[in-house]
Amino acid sequence: MTTDLIVHPILYLYTDFGVGSLYVGQLHGIIAPHLPRIQTVDLCHELEPCKPRSAAYLLAALGPFLTVPAVVVGVVDPGVGTARAPILIRGEKLSLIGPDNGLFSQIVRQFPGRVYRLDAISARPLSASFHGRDLFVPWALRLLVDPESRPESDLEPFTQPIVGSDWPQQIQEVIHIDRYGNAITGWMGEEVNHNRSLRIGPHTLAYRTTFGEAVYGTAFWYVNSLGLVEIACNQKSASDALDIHVADLFVWL
Amino acid sequence: MTTDLIVHPILYLYTDFGVGSLYVGQLHGIIAPHLPRIQTVDLCHELEPCKPRSAAYLLAALGPFLTVPAVVVGVVDPGVGTARAPILIRGEKLSLIGPDNGLFSQIVRQFPGRVYRLDAISARPLSASFHGRDLFVPWALRLLVDPESRPESDLEPFTQPIVGSDWPQQIQEVIHIDRYGNAITGWMGEEVNHNRSLRIGPHTLAYRTTFGEAVYGTAFWYVNSLGLVEIACNQKSASDALDIHVADLFVWL
Amino acid sequence: MTTDLIVHPILYLYTDFGVGSLYVGQLHGIIAPHLPRIQTVDLCHELEPCKPRSAAYLLAALGPFLTVPAVVVGVVDPGVGTARAPILIRGEKLSLIGPDNGLFSQIVRQFPGRVYRLDAISARPLSASFHGRDLFVPWALRLLVDPESRPESDLEPFTQPIVGSDWPQQIQEVIHIDRYGNAITGWMGEEVNHNRSLRIGPHTLAYRTTFGEAVYGTAFWYVNSLGLVEIACNQKSASDALDIHVADLFVWL
Numbered sequence: 001m002t003t004d005l006i007v008h009p010i011l012y013l014y015t016d017f018g019v020g021s022l023y024v025g026q027l028h029g030i031i032a033p034h035l036p037r038i039q040t041v042d043l044c045h046e047l048e049p050c051k052p053r054s055a056a057y058l059l060a061a062l063g064p065f066l067t068v069p070a071v072v073v074g075v076v077d078p079g080v081g082t083a084r085a086p087i088l089i090r091g092e093k094l095s096l097i098g099p100d101n102g103l104f105s106q107i108v109r110q111f112p113g114r115v116y117r118l119d120a121i122s123a124r125p126l127s128a129s130f131h132g133r134d135l136f137v138p139w140a141l142r143l144l145v146d147p148e149s150r151p152e153s154d155l156e157p158f159t160q161p162i163v164g165s166d167w168p169q170q171i172q173e174v175i176h177i178d179r180y181g182n183a184i185t186g187w188m189g190e191e192v193n194h195n196r197s198l199r200i201g202p203h204t205l206a207y208r209t210t211f212g213e214a215v216y217g218t219a220f221w222y223v224n225s226l227g228l229v230e231i232a233c234n235q236k237s238a239s240d241a242l243d244i245h246v247a248d249l250f251v252w253l
Numbered sequence: 254m255t256t257d258l259i260v261h262p263i264l265y266l267y268t269d270f271g272v273g274s275l276y277v278g279q280l281h282g283i284i285a286p287h288l289p290r291i292q293t294v295d296l297c298h299e300l301e302p303c304k305p306r307s308a309a310y311l312l313a314a315l316g317p318f319l320t321v322p323a324v325v326v327g328v329v330d331p332g333v334g335t336a337r338a339p340i341l342i343r344g345e346k347l348s349l350i351g352p353d354n355g356l357f358s359q360i361v362r363q364f365p366g367r368v369y370r371l372d373a374i375s376a377r378p379l380s381a382s383f384h385g386r387d388l389f390v391p392w393a394l395r396l397l398v399d400p401e402s403r404p405e406s407d408l409e410p411f412t413q414p415i416v417g418s419d420w421p422q423q424i425q426e427v428i429h430i431d432r433y434g435n436a437i438t439g440w441m442g443e444e445v446n447h448n449r450s451l452r453i454g455p456h457t458l459a460y461r462t463t464f465g466e467a468v469y470g471t472a473f474w475y476v477n478s479l480g481l482v483e484i485a486c487n488q489k490s491a492s493d494a495l496d497i498h499v500a501d502l503f504v505w506l
Numbered sequence: 507m508t509t510d511l512i513v514h515p516i517l518y519l520y521t522d523f524g525v526g527s528l529y530v531g532q533l534h535g536i537i538a539p540h541l542p543r544i545q546t547v548d549l550c551h552e553l554e555p556c557k558p559r560s561a562a563y564l565l566a567a568l569g570p571f572l573t574v575p576a577v578v579v580g581v582v583d584p585g586v587g588t589a590r591a592p593i594l595i596r597g598e599k600l601s602l603i604g605p606d607n608g609l610f611s612q613i614v615r616q617f618p619g620r621v622y623r624l625d626a627i628s629a630r631p632l633s634a635s636f637h638g639r640d641l642f643v644p645w646a647l648r649l650l651v652d653p654e655s656r657p658e659s660d661l662e663p664f665t666q667p668i669v670g671s672d673w674p675q676q677i678q679e680v681i682h683i684d685r686y687g688n689a690i691t692g693w694m695g696e697e698v699n700h701n702r703s704l705r706i707g708p709h710t711l712a713y714r715t716t717f718g719e720a721v722y723g724t725a726f727w728y729v730n731s732l733g734l735v736e737i738a739c740n741q742k743s744a745s746d747a748l749d750i751h752v753a754d755l756f757v758w759l
Binding site for chain 2: 539
């Protein structure tokens with residue numbers, strides 16, 4: 001075996017910053033000196049701004065598709081600089097770093113770990129509004145760069161339950177709108193009977209297997225590639241056509 | 254020569270997924286363990302959704318600017334989950350992987366190759382709506398990770414002509430709108446007489462060499478950095494000002 | 507020390523091209539063969555189109571957060587193909603490559619260097635409208651790939667002052683709108699008395715330490731993570747709510 005065949009651990013970034021933004025750019029700038037010994041992946045930066053609850057259910061659905069071992073740095077805050085504890089959830093295959101605001105409450109069911117409260121890393125002054133740059137990514141690099149190290153041994157265990165540990169495992173809500181205008185929900189599709197209709201606002205939608213089955217412009221629901229119920233229109237934006245937004249509720253008929 | 258000087262083969266991604274989206278993120282997650290032995294480049298993820306014909310002409314124009322050897326995974330579908338064959342076009346310098354819906358019909362003139370029908374890769378269940386993750390990128394990795402391997406030897410040759418093999422080499426259509434609102438067309442600029450005017454909708458546009466030559470806010474046509482005819486306004490969005498969209502037709506006067 | 511511990515020099519890209527665009531994709535395509543011997547970071551691609559003055563003040567604020575040694579290729583032109591000299595500012599820790607239109611006029615105060623006029627690189631024909639691909643990035647690669655080389659020794663020194671060398675060190679203008687709709691200004695926050703109010707258009711805004719302090723939907727000013735004065739609304743877009751755009755002026759009361 002040559003050094004060429006080593007698999008490098010992955011740092012996933014999961015935020016509402018917007019890709020191509022100066023925020024993501026600053027994160028990559030501090031990560032870059034550690035490449036290629038670690039690899040970094042922009043898992044998603046187009047999360048609905050300021051909705052950690054929605055992002056939590058999407059992250060859980062992405063869980064089975066993550067390449068591990070990895071660290072996820074997640075940042076979605078209801079308002080920048082709002083008070084919440086910065087935490088590390090140190091799991092065997094996946095560690096999670098970010099705010100204790102519910103963002104990790106669902107994925108942690110798949111990747112359990114011990115929870116710690118993060119301390120400021122002294123080399124860098126901590127800004128009030130950019131913990132991603134000043135706290136979360138520096139901690140991720142500490143964990144990743146030397147996989148044998150146990151930097152968490154200096155941290156205080158977080159003894160209270162994390163925010164969202166009492167939230168349900170799935171929710172009848174829209175959690176994400178993608179570039180096509182498809183509305184991803186927080187409901188798992190596997191056990192839903194295909195005869196059921198979904199009602200959202202004034203609209204009642206039937207099931208279709210794929211887009212090709214639906215008449216042009218007709219709205220329908222199907223089970224997407226993450227296993228979640230998704231609302232779509234064939235070749236149109238469901239979000240625009242049905243006036244659907246993140247956090248909108250739906251019911252099964 | 255040291256290992257440091259090896260040039261790694263490139264995996265280009267060319268989609269309408271939206272960069273920073275969870276779709277692109279999942280692709281990079283399965284590519285990441287193979288870095289830096291291969292390199293990956295987001296060639297474009299902002300293609301007009303669901304328009305493989307437009308994307309085909311843009312890809313052909315990008316052809317001369319690709320770094321080879323490389324594999325392009327391209328995904329633009331008229332509707333997700335619609336029926337079309339998944340294909341591999343195995344060329345000497347450039348291989349193409351994606352749907353047989355015309356997307357590769359124009360670039361293949363520059364980079365010809367033998368066509369195969371792709372089989373599902375058994376290790377991963379095939380979703381109905383995300384062949385990029387479950388089929389196309391896994392096949393690209395097979396081709397790239399061991400350049401001496403010939404994984405296509407197990408595939409069935411695709412004997413019918415690919416979709417779009419009878420399309421013209423250039424089209425009088427808008428094929429892409431960029432962030433500035435410039436409208437790129439599918440017409441090659443090299444042989445167009447600069448005295449000719451271009452008519453699109455109710456607008457008649459004259460030629461200018463560069464933006465600097467045009468009066469503020471005036472629309473004009475010029476030959477862009479890909480060699481294609483492009484419609485622009487100096488310091489304004491031509492798409493907004495002239496109400497131009499992808500797939501709009503134009504004529505030469 | 508093993509080769510694994512080498513820190514690779516960084517190539518930052520800073521443009522108004524839009525991330526995920528075919529322009530950024532082409533740049534990464536010509537950079538890719540040089541990875542991982544250099545590393546590349548998309549510092550920002552969502553700059554306000556065609557406003558080099560605004561981008562200059564934002565780049566200066568990003569300066570302290572850049573990882574050096576590095577080269578920044580910056581491209582923001584008032585109009586594509588407009589006449590301006592292509593320059594290299596060769597500093598000890600940071601080199602700057604791009605148009606002489608003011609873009610580097612502010613960051614160069616932190617990272618001074620000798621200025622050269624760039625010549626076309628003969629291997630590649632120079633397009634009128636994409637100097638990033640045909641001139642700036644090829645020059646950056648020359649500087650980065652062999653850190654011992656001095657390719658600038660063949661260049662003509664640029665003897666006139668660069669554009670913007672007489673601009674003030676800070677400006678009472680909005681210089682960037684981010685994905686949240688927050689309006690970043692070109693004014694340094696450090697020495698502003700927190701009792702002062704900021705007036706922009708018909709709106710008068712008071713200071714708040716963080717978003718959490720502000721009432722829902724109320725606009726305020728604070729000092730952001732770059733040290734700049736920023737205008738925000740708690741959980742709303744300040745840009746939309748106050749109708750603020752890049753290059754809008756403000757005054758202190």
